[in-house]
Amino acid sequence: MLIGHQPKEFLLAVEALTVSFDGFKAVNNLSFYVEENEIRVIIGPNGAGKTTVLDLICGKTKATSGSIQFRGKELTKLKENEIVQTGVGRKFQTPSVFEDLTVFENLEISYPRGRSVFGSLTFQRDSAVKQRVEEVAEMIFLKDRLDTYADQLSHGQKQWLEIGMLLIQDPDLLMLDEPVAGMSVSERAKTAELLKRIIKDRSVLVIEHDMKFVEDIAHKVTVLHQGQILSEGTMEKVKNDPKVIEVYLGH
């Protein structure tokens, strides 16, 4: 591993990251690096610590030890909203959208302006906001649903809305936790197409089980097992790794 000498071009550098819950190490001495514009997929069996890694990066879970550097900034010391402001966006596994608000309002809240108390009091819905919201709504197939309350949307549409909310944040690092889980076949195809479009010009960290999807998009794959890296590299390399076959793909 590369501990100690960390070339500058890495967008995200996770080093010796450990988190333990009452002695159980969900993530154990984990190190990996994500470059600019890289699409990295994390796979692994249930309980491997995949979601926990995303939780640690976005600040939802505090690390026991180790460091997470994003553009040279130490994320483990920042609060969740500060991490978002440095340019890290996170989509959760279950769609988390604001059901009592309309699609427009959901997207507007994610628009990166007026995030302080005073800023949100004086926030104006000007043409720049409207234009951006409409642009994103078109991308996520919800252009004609702008005035619909989010609780009226289907599961797949909620997933798209949440992806749209991240998109409007315009993060440099986008983290997606099982973005196509629970979708119908046609929704899945549309989502894959959507994701392919939005992952341009930014780095993406994806957790996904759908191997075809992974093969489609991944530049590099990291296989996690019991909180540690089992294998890392191209899909081709990982697929043929006997350790991976044993714990994961072989099942």
Next chain:
Amino acid sequence: MIINSRFFNRSELIGFIALAAILFVILPLSLDAFRLNLVAKYLTYAFVAIGLVLCWGYGGILSLGQGVFFGLGGYCMAMFLKLEASSVENTKIQSTPGIPDFMDWNQITSLPLFWQPFHSLTFTIAAIILVPGLFALIIGTAMFKRRVGGTYFAIITQAVAAILTILIVGQQGYTGGINGMTDLRTLKGWDIRPDHAKVILYFVEVVLLFGCIGIAQLIRLTKLGRILVAMREQEDRVRFSGYSVANFKIFAFCMAAVFAAIGGAMFALNVGFMSPSFVGIVPSIEMVIYTAVGGRMSIFGAVWGSLLVNFAKTSLSESFPQLWLFGLGALFIAVVLAFPNGLSGIWSDYVQPRIDRLLASRKSKPGSAWADNSVADGAPAE
């Protein structure tokens, strides 16, 4: 301005006009001064209820300690009035003239330091806003920054209410103890006790109430209002959209505290005394019930809830003093279980659609407007 859409939508505008007509015209014309003063007393709780709509209905922060802020506002006002009522001339029979009577009874011989600035009305008005506001800021910061929320927060606010009551009762010499501050007489030399003064105070209060309604509506319509709703549902999503959830909760809690304090100050003026029985756990819970009955998502509903529950309280507790508390409890349970959006929910779910249908059918078939079947198969609203 910061308003994105119209200030009131159509049904809110109707609600606003109806409330304004009733409070400014109908009640003052139809009630005698005594009854009008009762309404003024009920309306002081409406300030608290409006604050709870923002904080609880919108932000999802249930505070069971709003009596604390109502009390702080009320005591600030009462301290000013009490000092004015305790002039050397009025209190010359005391062993120390010029200090409030209860201090004299408790062998205090000089006015305590924290009482001194309450000689000034300007200071008092500032204190009515700032003391509860700062106190809410401290509690809010201590709780929300540590992510204490939900039931735990509600319990802590209850504890604060209990502590403040005990403190006020225990420090009799400084606060008037269990009796509170009574015998408040004049405001800058203007006697607040006669009927015509009560009527003027009633109108002052209603104007302030509409001011608070306006501020609450303004907040509701900004992005901050939508963030409060968003936070109530998906706190994490708000956090991971780049907002500091704690700061927004603190803001909502402080606004609710300031509204409650204005209500408390008006209570001291209208009712003429202030006591710890409006500070503790029971009144705090009652204030939540007013909000729940009126509808916790509705600013106007909060006013109606305060008026109606208090009206029922006055009339029923006169005839069935033992049963009243059970009735209030039953009312709360019934509202929470059957009508979670309270009276305003009943209005918007059952009454408003009928009115809309009626209007729509009138518009489409002028002439046969009041025929029953035209309501039943009424044309859809345009």
